[in-house]
Amino acid sequence: MKLSIATTMLDxxxxxxxxxxxAVCISILDAGTWPMAMIRMDGTPLGAIEVAxxxxxxxxxxxxxxxxxxxxxxxxxxxxxxxxxxxxxxxxGGGVVLKAADGSILGAIGVSGASVDEDIAxxxxxxxxxxx
Amino acid sequence: MKLSIATTMLDxxxxxxxxxxxAVCISILDAGTWPMAMIRMDGTPLGAIEVAxxxxxxxxxxxxxxxxxxxxxxxxxxxxxxxxxxxxxxxxGGGVVLKAADGSILGAIGVSGASVDEDIAxxxxxxxxxxx
Amino acid sequence: MKLSIATTMLDxxxxxxxxxxxAVCISILDAGTWPMAMIRMDGTPLGAIEVAxxxxxxxxxxxxxxxxxxxxxxxxxxxxxxxxxxxxxxxxGGGVVLKAADGSILGAIGVSGASVDEDIAxxxxxxxxxxx
Amino acid sequence: MKLSIATTMLDxxxxxxxxxxxAVCISILDAGTWPMAMIRMDGTPLGAIEVAxxxxxxxxxxxxxxxxxxxxxxxxxxxxxxxxxxxxxxxxGGGVVLKAADGSILGAIGVSGASVDEDIAxxxxxxxxxxx
Numbered sequence: 001m002k003l004s005i006a007t008t009m010l011d012x013x014x015x016x017x018x019x020x021x022x023a024v025c026i027s028i029l030d031a032g033t034w035p036m037a038m039i040r041m042d043g044t045p046l047g048a049i050e051v052a053x054x055x056x057x058x059x060x061x062x063x064x065x066x067x068x069x070x071x072x073x074x075x076x077x078x079x080x081x082x083x084x085x086x087x088x089x090x091x092x093g094g095g096v097v098l099k100a101a102d103g104s105i106l107g108a109i110g111v112s113g114a115s116v117d118e119d120i121a122x123x124x125x126x127x128x129x130x131x132x
Numbered sequence: 133m134k135l136s137i138a139t140t141m142l143d144x145x146x147x148x149x150x151x152x153x154x155a156v157c158i159s160i161l162d163a164g165t166w167p168m169a170m171i172r173m174d175g176t177p178l179g180a181i182e183v184a185x186x187x188x189x190x191x192x193x194x195x196x197x198x199x200x201x202x203x204x205x206x207x208x209x210x211x212x213x214x215x216x217x218x219x220x221x222x223x224x225g226g227g228v229v230l231k232a233a234d235g236s237i238l239g240a241i242g243v244s245g246a247s248v249d250e251d252i253a254x255x256x257x258x259x260x261x262x263x264x
Numbered sequence: 265m266k267l268s269i270a271t272t273m274l275d276x277x278x279x280x281x282x283x284x285x286x287a288v289c290i291s292i293l294d295a296g297t298w299p300m301a302m303i304r305m306d307g308t309p310l311g312a313i314e315v316a317x318x319x320x321x322x323x324x325x326x327x328x329x330x331x332x333x334x335x336x337x338x339x340x341x342x343x344x345x346x347x348x349x350x351x352x353x354x355x356x357g358g359g360v361v362l363k364a365a366d367g368s369i370l371g372a373i374g375v376s377g378a379s380v381d382e383d384i385a386x387x388x389x390x391x392x393x394x395x396x
Numbered sequence: 397m398k399l400s401i402a403t404t405m406l407d408x409x410x411x412x413x414x415x416x417x418x419a420v421c422i423s424i425l426d427a428g429t430w431p432m433a434m435i436r437m438d439g440t441p442l443g444a445i446e447v448a449x450x451x452x453x454x455x456x457x458x459x460x461x462x463x464x465x466x467x468x469x470x471x472x473x474x475x476x477x478x479x480x481x482x483x484x485x486x487x488x489g490g491g492v493v494l495k496a497a498d499g500s501i502l503g504a505i506g507v508s509g510a511s512v513d514e515d516i517a518x519x520x521x522x523x524x525x526x527x528x
Contacts, residue, residue, distance in 0.1 A: 002306055003303060003304065003305055003306050006303075007303065030428070031428065032178070032310075032426070032427065032428020032429065032430060033178065033428065034304075034310050034313060034428060035302060035304060035313055036303070036304050037302065037303045037304070038299060038301065038302050039267060039270075039271065039300070039301045040267065040298070040299060040300050040301070041267055042266055042267050046296070046298050049298060049299055058179075060178065061177060061178050061179030062177050062179045063177045078224070078247075078248055079224045079248060081215055081220075081221070081222055081223045081224065082179075082183065082222075082224070084215075084216075084220050085179065085182050085183050085186060085220070085222070086179050086182050086183075089179075134438055135435060135436065135437055135438050138435075139435065164442070166436070166442050166445060167434060167436060167445055168435070168436050169434065169435045169436070170431060170433065170434050171399060171402075171403065171432070171433045172399065172430075172431060172432050172433070173399055174398050174399050178428075178430050181430060181431055309457060309458050309459045310428070310429065310456065310457050311454075311457030311458045311478075311481065311482050311485075314481050314482050315478065315481050315482075318481060347477055347480075348480075352477075352480050352481070353477070354477055354478075354481070355477045356474070356475045356477065356478070379474075380474055380475060
């Protein structure tokens, strides 16, 4: 995935956050979980910086959105304690996995700072720009 | 346990994973929890690498399969929070302890990447090659 | 320091790197060392991601460019082993401290991936956009 | 890079180590520094396990053999303290970067346990199998 695509997604997510009138941190990781681009909007809680990245990291590592990971890896899920692996994972929404047309993993976008529903909406708005 | 035995087990587990048409990471540790051999099949989620090793580590450290450890060390078990010791343990199936004929611990094999039931089947297929 | 200023600096540094025909990671931290914005150009060595941030972190923590810190904190300097504090610092050029007109610290920009001289030139091009 | 290529390289390196009559750990990482395959030969010092991986990690992160990295990142090099970044790097030979025909990074092979010269020879024997 090229930087130009990552920044296009970042801009789309940023615009959606502005439209919702919330402040978030947006982080984009590549298929190996390495950072490609990130921004933190004015007024975002500082704690959201790591959370945005961990959501995206969770999505890459298990090839699914972080909201879906919650059903597997947290208490009551089939693989309880999975969320304690890989330096600690994030079992709630706001991380969206990015896939190519052939299904291969390209990376993930993670958003944190607003409500979980808003974080998800912003991450999806960013992910939607992948195919444009 | 010699490397030649570890790679024989690795090949047997790999063959079982291929037969089940799943992609997993397979890790073999010695009686001191030190890595002896590992492979990651194409398409395996990256998060499974650490999990495979942690399952095997859990099995060596407490001399039991990781599925059995779950009954002891997780919420509701006799020793809840045991899973938070030793750098974090893994309380679900896929780690199988390896013992010599006299009951002494030789090490463990850990598998992750497919469903818990599949991971267990693959680990057992690997462990079965120990005595051949 | 607002995000709009950070991204303006990021764009100026990015343009300078493109002009020099090198690939770098560019990271901007605020006065509390928290990430504000970052990009990694296509082809940048992955190891440069942490280095860019550590250069900026060093600059904020000791209120000086990382090249100047080298004279203080590395072997032969007045405070040798200072570089081993704060989780590890970076004693070579590419981190530039950002100050307001009244001298107060606003944050820092860190660049890594090219030669030290190029990293410094790119960081300075970014920092120069602060006052525009 | 596919697992079948990684294991072919692993076998070639293993054969070279056997020919030299030394015991080493051999580790192969992908372009994102994630483990693909590893073996530890009987009698290898346990400390060599982490070193083999760190050599390969250094090679991927800075897109060069670990022996070349030593000239840049260790005391007296242009970027002294670089070796303290990214969780600690390894500034001596035995890590060899793997590149595709177009120059893109595929990963790296790291070898540790024998003398530095032997480690390098074994890693190169493994890397040579990449193109076969």
